[in-house]
Amino acid sequence: MAKSKAKKLREKLTREGRMNPAEKRSPFVFTDMRTRITKSKKDHLYQFKHKNHQSQTGNDGSFFWQTAI
Incomplete structure (x- = not known):
């Protein structure tokens, strides 16, 4: 699975010795x-x-009544 940009940035910060925001x-x-x-x-x-x-x-309980004209 791919890493998100935010996770890559957090890992980079920890590698550089800075604080991880997480x-x-x-x-x-x-x-x-x-x-x-x-x-x-x-x-x-x-x-x-x-x-x-x-x-x-499709069965909703309604019906249609058509009368002959």
């Missing part, structure tokens, strides 16, 4: 700060906002 990163960078909750009853009810949109199989 070492200055905060430890909070690697923590997952998102809170995960399960869906409530309302979230499940409002999940399908538009009920008659086209589905992948």
